[in-house]
Every structure is written in C-alpha cells, then in structure tokens.
Amino acid sequence: MPTPTSGLTTTEASGRTVLAFDGRLDASSVARLWGQALGAARRARDRALALDLSRLETCDMAGAAMLAAVERAHGVPPDLIGANQQVSALLARAREAGAPVAPAPPPPAPSTKEMLHAGLTAAGTGVVFLGEATLAAIRLPARRRMIRWADLLRYTDQAGVSSLPLVVMLGFLMGLILAFQSAVPMREFGAELFVANLVSVSLTRELGPLLAAVILAGRTASAFAAEIGTMKVNEELDALVTIGLDPMTMLVLPRLAAGLIVMPVMTVVLDLAGLLGMAVVMRGFGYPLSIIETQVQYWTTPADLYGGLVKAACFGVVIAAIGCRAGLSTGKGPRAVGLSTTAAVVGGIVATIVLDGVFAVFMNRLGI
Numbered sequence: 001m002p003t004p005t006s007g008l009t010t011t012e013a014s015g016r017t018v019l020a021f022d023g024r025l026d027a028s029s030v031a032r033l034w035g036q037a038l039g040a041a042r043r044a045r046d047r048a049l050a051l052d053l054s055r056l057e058t059c060d061m062a063g064a065a066m067l068a069a070v071e072r073a074h075g076v077p078p079d080l081i082g083a084n085q086q087v088s089a090l091l092a093r094a095r096e097a098g099a100p101v102a103p104a105p106p107p108p109a110p111s112t113k114e115m116l117h118a119g120l121t122a123a124g125t126g127v128v129f130l131g132e133a134t135l136a137a138i139r140l141p142a143r144r145r146m147i148r149w150a151d152l153l154r155y156t157d158q159a160g161v162s163s164l165p166l167v168v169m170l171g172f173l174m175g176l177i178l179a180f181q182s183a184v185p186m187r188e189f190g191a192e193l194f195v196a197n198l199v200s201v202s203l204t205r206e207l208g209p210l211l212a213a214v215i216l217a218g219r220t221a222s223a224f225a226a227e228i229g230t231m232k233v234n235e236e237l238d239a240l241v242t243i244g245l246d247p248m249t250m251l252v253l254p255r256l257a258a259g260l261i262v263m264p265v266m267t268v269v270l271d272l273a274g275l276l277g278m279a280v281v282m283r284g285f286g287y288p289l290s291i292i293e294t295q296v297q298y299w300t301t302p303a304d305l306y307g308g309l310v311k312a313a314c315f316g317v318v319i320a321a322i323g324c325r326a327g328l329s330t331g332k333g334p335r336a337v338g339l340s341t342t343a344a345v346v347g348g349i350v351a352t353i354v355l356d357g358v359f360a361v362f363m364n365r366l367g368i
Contacts, residue, residue, distance in 0.1 A: 008033050010040045016048035018081070019070070022055035025063025034066050041073040049074045054082025064090035068098050129325045133256065136248040143249050152254040159220040159320075160262030164269060166215060171270035174207060175199055175277030183285065192285055196292050197299040199278040203271045204304040210356055212266040213315040216259065217348030221323030224255050225344035228327025229337040237328075252324045256317055263316030264309045271308070311359050318355060319348040 006023035019040055023029070041049060051067060053059075068091060071077055080088070110118075140147070182195045228251060231237055237247050275296065282292050326344035330336045 006033060008036055008040075016050055016079075017044035018050045018052050019078075020052035020055065022057075024057050025059040025066065027060060027062040030062045030066045034069070037066060037070050038073045041070045045075055049076065049078035050081055051078050051083075052081040053084075053087055056082075056087065059087045059090060061090055061094065064094040065098075067091050068094035071095070072098065125329065126325065129321070129328070132248050133252060133321065136246060136253055140249065140253065143246065146245055146250045147254060148250070152257060155255050155258035156261055158223060159216060159258050160265055163215055163219050163262075163266065166219075167212060167266050167270050168273045170211060170215065171203075171208075171273030172277040174211060174270075175203065175274030175279075176281055177277075178202060178207075178274070179278040179281035183281070193287065193291070193295065196278060196282055196287075196295040200275060200296040200300045201304055203274040204300055204308045206308075206356070208267045208271040208274065209263075209308045209312040209315055210352065212263060212270050212312060213319060213352040214349060216263060216266065216316060217319050217323075217345055217352065220259070221319045221326075221344040221348040222341045224320060224323030225326040225330075225340045226337055228252075228324055229330035229340040232328065232330045233332065233336060247328070252321075252328075255324055256320045259316035259320030260313055261316075263312040263319075267308060267312040271305075307359075307363060311356065314355060314359075315352050318351050322347045322351055 006021070006025060006029040009020040009022070011018045011020065017040065019037060021033075025033075051070070064087070080091075083091070136143075178199045179195050182198050183192050186192050186195060228237075231251075237251075240247050240250065279289065279292050283289070323344040326340045326347065329343075330340040
C-alpha cells in the first residue's frame with residue numbers, strides 16, 4: 001500500500017511569502033513538516049504571509065494545529081488560499097484552543113460588613129448549638145434509651161486511653177526541656193535547686209492542662225468532626241431524626257461526657273511524666289530524689305493541682321463541643337468533611353488558649 005505523501009513549497013510572489021501545502025496534513029505527516037513550516041514563517045515576519053491550501057487532499061486536527069502554530073510564529077494572521085469549509089472550521093478550533101487564557105481575577109477581599117456578618121453568623125451558630133446541647137442534657141433523664149453506653153466507652157477509649165503514649169512522651173520531653181532551659185539562667189545565681197519548683201508549678205497550673213488540650217484537639221476533636229460530618233454528608237443524621245432519635249442526645253452528649261472524663265486524667269498523666277523528665281535532669285545535676293521530692297511537695301499546693309484539673313475539665317468539654325459542632329455544620333461536597341475537621345482542630349486550639357487566658361485573669365483576681 002503506498003505511503004501517503006505530503007509536501008511544502010515556499011515561494012515569493014507579489015511581495016509576500018506563500019507556503020503551499022500539498023497532499024495530506026494529518027497526524028502521520030505533520031511531524032515532518034512542522035519545523036520547516038515554522039522556520040519559513042519566522043523568516044517571513046517582515047513580509048506578508050499566505051497559506052496555499054488548494055492542493056490539500058485531507059487535513060485533520062493535527063494539521064490544523066500546525067497551521068495555527070505557523071500563524072502564531074509569523075505574528076500576523078496570514079491569507080488563506082483555497083481553504084475549504086472543513087479546513088477553515090478545523091483551523092478556527094485550533095486557533096481557539098491555542099489562544100492564551102486570561103488569568104482569573106483574584107477574589108475580592110471581604111469587606112468589613114461581610115466579615116462582621118460572618119462573625120455574627122458563627123457566634124449565632126455557636127449559641128444555638130450551646131442551647132441545643134443544654135436542652136438535650138436537661139431532657140436526658142427522659143431519653144436514656146438514646147444513650148448507648150458502649151459508644152461512651154468507645155469515645156472515652158478513643159479520646160483518652162489511646163492517647164496516653166503520646167501524652168506520656170510529650171509530658172516527659174516537656175519536663176526535660178523546661179528543666180534544662182530553666183537551669184541555664186538559674187545557674188548564674190546558684191539557684192539550680194529551684195528548677196524543681198518552677199517546673200512543677202508550671203506543669204500543674206498551666207502547661208499540663210494546655211498541652212493535654214492541644215493533644216485532645218488534634219486527635220479527638222478532629223475525629224469527632226470527621227465522624228459526625230460523614231454521617232451528615234451521608235444523610236444519616238436526617239435518618240435519625242426521621243425515626244424519632246435526637247442526634248444531639250445520641251451523638252453529642254456522649255462525646256461531651258468523654259471529653260469531660262478523659263481530660264483531667266490526661267492532665268495528671270502529663271504532669272507526672274513532666275515531673276519524671278524534670279527529675280532525670282535534676283539527678284544529672286547531682287541532686288538526690290529526696291530533695292527534689294521535698295521541693296515539689298513544698299511549692300506545689302493543692303490549689304495549683306485542683307485549679308489545673310478544673311481547667312482541664314472545662315477544656316475537655318469545650319474541645320469536644322467544638323468538634324461536634326464542626327461535624328454538625330458540615331456542608332455538601334467531597335471537601336466538606338476535610339474543612340470541618342480543620343475547623344475543629346483550629347477552633348479547639350484557639351478556644352483553649354482564649355479560655356486559658358480567661359482562667360488566668362479570673363484566678364489572679366481571686367488570688368489563687
């Protein structure tokens with residue numbers, strides 16, 4: 001079977017360059033002619049250009065793409081000689097496909113009014129969620145059948161027991177780092193012994209509850225938001241309402257109870273691990289365990305420990321509530337669950353820090 005032929009002839013006529021194509025301009029032939037045609041078009045930039053297509057036998061989209069590339073290389077639209085309707089249509093499509101796409105304009109910055117409206121909407125949603133949760137807690141005695149105790153144990157295990165290795169590691173390293181960093185300036189005054197006092201008070205009053213809350217927000221609030229968000233996307237929450245079950249009682253209250261239960265325990269474990277890390281550093285400085293124990297017991301008061309545990313319990317409820325609220329606010333689409341998870345983690349950490357500041361002012365006013 002003979003191989004289809006194609007050719008290109010370049011001539012000068014009437015002050016313009018004429019590129020005459022003959023034979024076939026298809027996927028099997030344009031590769032051989034592409035470089036030759038572009039070179040001729042670039043050399044003719046100072047003159048008019050014409051494309052003679054009267055002797056073409058056939059032309060497909062590959063050939064039209066080559067003709068469009070020749071036009072762009074010349075810089076000025078050439079004259080078309082003998083182009084039939086099919087070739088003209090293909091060339092128009094190739095020009096449209098090769099045209100530069102204007103960049104999308106940047107989204108307008110939100111105005112102050114829009115930001116205020118978004119903030120008020122978020123605050124209103126939070127107030128509604130708080131009211132629904134409070135109402136569900138009040139009605140809980142009459143809706144005990146909706147509480148599945150196995151789920152409460154599972155949430156508690158997921159939030160607390162599964163995170164204990166991370167809590168121990170983080171607490172030990174934090175106590176170790178605090179002791180080393182505190183010993184540097186105190187060594188100048190010969191007060192290395194008081195490193196034990198500083199680390200123990202810092203852990204029990206502030207760092208213990210705060211670090212445990214960060215762990216809870218990263219591990220558990222995100223899980224709560226993802227679980228409830230997936231249920232909403234799959235319309236399982238609507239199914240619960242249809243059969244007469246309250247999602248707030250069945251899904252939210254057990255998670256709030258789990259956060260309330262596990263956070264004080266996590267805080268105590270983190271405090272003990274931090275004290276152990278501090279003791280390792282102090283032993284390295286040559287202090288016996290008896291002196292370290294005496295310093296910790298003398299300077300760490302029950303008010304420090306109980307105040308930290310109260311803060312931890314509040315942090316646990318708030319973080320669990322933010323995770324559940326983010327899940328219930330999940331929108332539609334494949335990105336909705338991911339956005340809710342991110343909102344739960346960020347909201348939990350921010351709310352913890354803000355609430356810790358409120359506790360600091362409150363405890364300072366009370367002299368605790």
